[in-house]
Amino acid sequence: MRELIQYPNGIKREINNHQVAKETNFANRGMDFERAINDSNDYYLSRRIAVIHKKPTPVQVVKVDYPKRSRAKITEAYYRHASTTDYSGVYRGYYIDFEAKETKQKKSFPLKNFHPHQIEHMSRVIEQDGICFVLLYFASLDDCYLLEAKYLIPYFDCNQETRKSIPLSFIVEFGFQIEFEVKPRIPFLKVVDGLIKGGKENS
Amino acid sequence: MRELIQYPNGIKREINNHQVAKETNFANRGMDFERAINDSNDYYLSRRIAVIHKKPTPVQVVKVDYPKRSRAKITEAYYRHASTTDYSGVYRGYYIDFEAKETKQKKSFPLKNFHPHQIEHMSRVIEQDGICFVLLYFASLDDCYLLEAKYLIPYFDCNQETRKSIPLSFIVEFGFQIEFEVKPRIPFLKVVDGLIKGGKENS
Numbered sequence: 001m002r003e004l005i006q007y008p009n010g011i012k013r014e015i016n017n018h019q020v021a022k023e024t025n026f027a028n029r030g031m032d033f034e035r036a037i038n039d040s041n042d043y044y045l046s047r048r049i050a051v052i053h054k055k056p057t058p059v060q061v062v063k064v065d066y067p068k069r070s071r072a073k074i075t076e077a078y079y080r081h082a083s084t085t086d087y088s089g090v091y092r093g094y095y096i097d098f099e100a101k102e103t104k105q106k107k108s109f110p111l112k113n114f115h116p117h118q119i120e121h122m123s124r125v126i127e128q129d130g131i132c133f134v135l136l137y138f139a140s141l142d143d144c145y146l147l148e149a150k151y152l153i154p155y156f157d158c159n160q161e162t163r164k165s166i167p168l169s170f171i172v173e174f175g176f177q178i179e180f181e182v183k184p185r186i187p188f189l190k191v192v193d194g195l196i197k198g199g200k201e202n203s
Numbered sequence: 204m205r206e207l208i209q210y211p212n213g214i215k216r217e218i219n220n221h222q223v224a225k226e227t228n229f230a231n232r233g234m235d236f237e238r239a240i241n242d243s244n245d246y247y248l249s250r251r252i253a254v255i256h257k258k259p260t261p262v263q264v265v266k267v268d269y270p271k272r273s274r275a276k277i278t279e280a281y282y283r284h285a286s287t288t289d290y291s292g293v294y295r296g297y298y299i300d301f302e303a304k305e306t307k308q309k310k311s312f313p314l315k316n317f318h319p320h321q322i323e324h325m326s327r328v329i330e331q332d333g334i335c336f337v338l339l340y341f342a343s344l345d346d347c348y349l350l351e352a353k354y355l356i357p358y359f360d361c362n363q364e365t366r367k368s369i370p371l372s373f374i375v376e377f378g379f380q381i382e383f384e385v386k387p388r389i390p391f392l393k394v395v396d397g398l399i400k401g402g403k404e405n406s
Contacts, residue, residue, distance in 0.1 A: 050326045053287055056261035059277065074262065077277040084256055088291060090300070095293035105285035124254045129296035 016125030033102045033137045033144075037087070050189060053097055058082055084121045085132075091189060093195060095130035097122070098188075102137035108165035109136050109154060119156050122149040124184035130194060131172075136171060136176075147175035148192045216327070235341045236305045236347075240290070243387035247294075253300055253392060255292030261285055287324045288335075294392060297399060298326070298333040301391075304342035311368035312339050314359060322359050325352035334395060339374060349394045350378035 022072035037054075043048040054139055063076035085099040099122075101113040114134075125132040151174040176191045240257075247253040266279035268347075288302040302325075304316040328335040335352035354377040358369055379394045 022325070045327065048327065048330055051331050056259045058259035059262045059264070059280070072282060074280040074282070075278060077262070077280055079275060080279070090298035090328055090331040090333040093298070095298040096297070097293070121254070122208070124251065126295055127251055128254050128293040130254070130293035138226065138290075 008192070033139070034100060036180075036188075037100050038134065040186045040188065041087070041089075043184040044189065050089060050091035050096070052087055054087050055067055055082070055084070081090045081115060081117075083098070083117050085118055091192065092196070094192075095125070095128070096192065097125045097130050097132045098135060100135040101138050103122040104139050106138065106140050107164070109138075109171060110165045111159065112164070114152070114156060119153055123153055124148060126153075131195060135176070135186070135188060136138075138168070144178045144180070144186060145171050145175040146178055147171055148195070151175070210287070223360060236342070237303060239383075240303050240338065241360045242393065243310070244292075245289070246331045246387040247392065253292060253294035253299070255290055255294070255312050257290050258287065284318060285319070285365070288321055288389040294334075294395065295399070298328070298331070299334050299395065300328045301336040301338060303340070305342050307342050308340065308368070309343050309371075311370045312341070312374060313368045314362065315367070322356055326356055329353060329356075334398060338389070338391060340370070347378075347381045347383070347389060348378040349381055349391055350374055350391050351398070354378070 009169045034054075041050075041052045041054070043060075044052060058080040059074075060080050061074050062102045064072070064074045065075050067073060071181050085097050087100065088095070088097045090096065099114070099118060103109050122132050126149060131139070134147050134149065134152055136145045136147060137143070138145075150167075151170075155170065164186070176189060176194070178186055178188055237257075244253075244255045244257070247255060261283040262277075263283050264277050264280045264282045266277070268276045268278050268399050270276060288300050290303065291298070291300045293299065302317070302321060303314070306312050306316070325335050328351060336349050337351060337352065338356055339348045340346070341348075354373075355369075358373070362369075379397070380395060381389055381391055
């Protein structure tokens with residue numbers, strides 16, 4: 001019982017009615033990586049470790065009906081491209097900002113997953129001393145990496161015309177692999193702890 | 204040529220077709236306070252002073268059509284209540300988080316402008332050492348105040364059952380009045396500079 005939903009970026013993602021059965025493994029399954037991140041953020045929030053939320057998908061509302069005695073009903077609207085990254089929040093006084101993307105490829109990560117205005121946003125965040133990165137999930141390998149935006153941005157700027165993707169070897173060299181756990185499922189703040197510590201030692 | 208739009212929180216806001224004429228003064232005009240804040244954030248962003256964005260209004264999508272050769276069209280959706288504040292971002296390494304609200308009352312600010320889950324969110328942000336506040340606009344007086352969440356939260360928690368609003372005198376005593384300028388229109392980061400400086404002096 002699956003249906004395909006066309007998302008704003010044109011990626012088709014599978015929705016499975018038997019969501020429960022999928023909870024334990026999110027390899028090869030479109031929405032489960034996002035779900036695993038949201039679960040991790042819920043965990044961090046409930047344990048008062050960090051406050052990180054996914055921004056709502058921006059929607060351009062064209063028509064709204066106001067039926068009597070019931071709530072406003074939007075009858076025509078369209079998805080818009082996000083002008084920022086999807087996730088942001090605060091952790092130990094630090095501003096956290098990231099985008100999460102996945103690919104089915106095994107040797108490289110397609111640059112088309114990122115929009116130029118998102119890259120621009122990441123540059124601005126770094127200028128303000130925010131902690132900014134991408135979480136890259138290789139679904140076929142079931143591997144997840146955290147790559148700081150400071151490595152992604154120059155790669156994107158220099159190569160978007162000529163190369164279409166970031167080689168896995170680049171991500172392995174400059175990024176951090178995240179081992180999955182039970183709680184939270186994607187413990188990315190462990191890597192952030194290292195970034196914070198490294199930043200202080202370097203300054 | 205005005206029309207009334209019913210927003211999710213039940214507040215009716217006026218939309219004026221002659222938006223340009225309203226730009227210079229936003230007293231007594233519903234949407235202009237929000238616009239003035241957005242303009243201020245645009246200014247801060249364009250000058251590379253801060254990266255602060257309004258989060259998209261959350262929408263629960265129920266039905267989507269996929270017409271051939273055109274983009275996905277949402278045909279049934281509903282507004283949802285935001286679970287966080289409307290604005291967040293980063294400034295000089297600090298996480299900034301705030302909500303902006305206005306009233307036509309002259310002597311107090313109604314507490315019904317804030318939802319318990321927003322107050323809860325503000326508490327979590329403060330725990331993580333984020334800078335959290337509300338911008339309160341008294342439309343009839345054309346006065347704007349910044350009140351730190353640390354003063355709003357206990358007031359809300361203690362008084363939401365008994366009192367329905369925060370007296371202006373409380374806001375004047377514990378908040379900071381913001382004088383309007385041309386660029387940016389609502390220079391709230393001036394107050395934030397003071398909070399950062401004060402915080403460092405106190406620590």
